[in-house]
Amino acid sequence: MAGEKEYGVAIIGAGHAGAQAAIALRKEGFTGTVALIGDEPDPPYERPPLSKDYLKDEKTFERMLIRRPDFWADKEIALLPATRIEAVDAAARRLAVADGPAIRYGKLIWAAGGRPRPLPCGSDVGLRGVHAVRTRTDVDRLKVELPAARRAVIIGGGYIGLEAAAAMAGRGLDITVIEAEDRLLARVAGADISAFYRRRHEAAGVRFLLGTRTSCLRAEDGAIAWVELERGETLPADIVIVGIGILPNVEPLLAAGAEGDNGAVVDASCRTSLPDIWAIGDCARHRNPYAGGAAVRLESVQNANDQANVAAADICGRPAKYEALPWFWSNQYEVRLQTAGLSAGHDEAVLRGDPETGRFSVCYLKAGQLIAADCIGRPADFVQAQKLIAAGVRPQRAALEDPETPLKSLLPV
Numbered sequence: 001m002a003g004e005k006e007y008g009v010a011i012i013g014a015g016h017a018g019a020q021a022a023i024a025l026r027k028e029g030f031t032g033t034v035a036l037i038g039d040e041p042d043p044p045y046e047r048p049p050l051s052k053d054y055l056k057d058e059k060t061f062e063r064m065l066i067r068r069p070d071f072w073a074d075k076e077i078a079l080l081p082a083t084r085i086e087a088v089d090a091a092a093r094r095l096a097v098a099d100g101p102a103i104r105y106g107k108l109i110w111a112a113g114g115r116p117r118p119l120p121c122g123s124d125v126g127l128r129g130v131h132a133v134r135t136r137t138d139v140d141r142l143k144v145e146l147p148a149a150r151r152a153v154i155i156g157g158g159y160i161g162l163e164a165a166a167a168m169a170g171r172g173l174d175i176t177v178i179e180a181e182d183r184l185l186a187r188v189a190g191a192d193i194s195a196f197y198r199r200r201h202e203a204a205g206v207r208f209l210l211g212t213r214t215s216c217l218r219a220e221d222g223a224i225a226w227v228e229l230e231r232g233e234t235l236p237a238d239i240v241i242v243g244i245g246i247l248p249n250v251e252p253l254l255a256a257g258a259e260g261d262n263g264a265v266v267d268a269s270c271r272t273s274l275p276d277i278w279a280i281g282d283c284a285r286h287r288n289p290y291a292g293g294a295a296v297r298l299e300s301v302q303n304a305n306d307q308a309n310v311a312a313a314d315i316c317g318r319p320a321k322y323e324a325l326p327w328f329w330s331n332q333y334e335v336r337l338q339t340a341g342l343s344a345g346h347d348e349a350v351l352r353g354d355p356e357t358g359r360f361s362v363c364y365l366k367a368g369q370l371i372a373a374d375c376i377g378r379p380a381d382f383v384q385a386q387k388l389i390a391a392g393v394r395p396q397r398a399a400l401e402d403p404e405t406p407l408k409s410l411l412p413v
């Protein structure tokens with residue numbers, strides 16, 4: 001058809017995973033044409049600062065760019081202007097575009113990430129005052145409204161909600177965080193970490209409503225006015241941030257016949273069930289050796305980058321498997337959390353150090369084996385825990401809980 005272009009590799013999604021896949025293809029020596037196709041108006045940028053220093057106005061957008069603007073052309077990577085892929089025809093190797101000619105591909109990397117999960121009561125991100133924190137556009141919109149706001153309600157006590165609370169605290173706002181579980185970060189961290197963050201936020205004046213669900217958002221004159229809770233109470237709000245997780249953007253891929261459910265299912269080389277289509281990053285569901293082989297979807301920069309490298313190597317004919325140890329970080333106030341491994345399914349949590357000092361770790365064990373560690377202000381624990389987890393060590397509890405015993409001394413000799 002007229003105007004249709006064809007690329008050796010088309011990458012859908014110009015976020016962390018997509019950008020890294022394009023970079024890695026060139027590093028692997030791929031000489032064919034590469035298109036990086038995303039639906040955001042900006043060139044690839046780092047998402048983590050959105051809820052941290054970018055929201056606090058301590059980092060400019062230019063400093064968040066994954067590569068300098070002319071990098072893509074230098075590497076002969078076609079960075080298409082905002083383009084949304086609506087459908088995939090895997091047999092014809094064609095991509096239907098919202099407004100414009102279809103795109104043909106030789107190989108396809110699906111790196112479309114996720115979108116904010118809507119509130120069950122039908123939250124309306126778009127209603128004045130109601131926000132998500134997923135894209136630069138989201139945060140710019142939030143930053144425009146913040147100066148006039150007095151009361152902020154954050155729905156969701158996970159990393160995004162807590163980072164946003166920390167970034168907004170200290171500007172005279174009344175901030176309330178609503179969390180359905182009975183503790184913060186319940187999905188991703190142990191109780192000691194939850195309690196530590198709760199105290200730190202409360203010291204900054206943030207209020208928590210735990211074990212609490214919202215029933216609906218009420219608007220007045222086209223703007224958010226109240227958040228209604230299931231238990232009947234109403235909270236006045238000028239700003240609402242909805243941070244209750246994401247839904248993977250895989251519908252076009254699944255409609256094309258790819259196997260999937262809460263993400264596109266991929267094998268160890270990040271291949272989907274469709275020929276010559278890989279899926280990577282937040283939208284890929286893979287069997288992870290550090291989750292006991294369970295199928296998981298990870299939402300982290302590490303996962304996005306490492307899966308991108310695997311897919312690029314596989315496309316270039318170099319055998320590669322995704323078996324990297326997961327790691328993650330979060331910055332709130334002066335507190336830097338570094339996480340090694342995946343703690344889900346642990347049956348024992350060992351505290352290492354005193355949380356009151358602001359320097360401690362929590363080590364997670366499953367059937368005696370170290371599977372993860374959350375490290376606050378203890379970077380050496382983070383580095384050494386990675387080695388212990390990779391080695392499948394079963395440490396003595398007494399040695400683990402002694403903060404003076406270096407974790408590396410627990411490695412087998």
Ligand SMILES: Cc1cc2nc3c(=O)[nH]c(=O)nc-3n(C[C@H](O)[C@H](O)[C@H](O)COP(=O)(O)OP(=O)(O)OC[C@H]3O[C@@H](n4cnc5c(N)ncnc54)[C@H](O)[C@@H]3O)c2cc1C
Nearest residue numbers: 013015016017038039047048085112113281282299300301
């Ligand atoms: C506020 C925030 C803070 C975070 N902080 C941390 C952190 O501290 N540490 C950490 O490890 N991780 C953090 N993360 C998670 C991390 O940013 C993600 O795991 C990572 O961005 C995933 O990369 P991705 O490429 O899979 O998805 P994304 O970066 O989301 O990129 C996907 C892109 O695809 C586009 N797209 C979707 N559908 C289509 C379509 N049909 N056609 C074209 N384009 C499409 C999307 O708009 C998006 O631009 C944070 C995330 C957020 C939102």
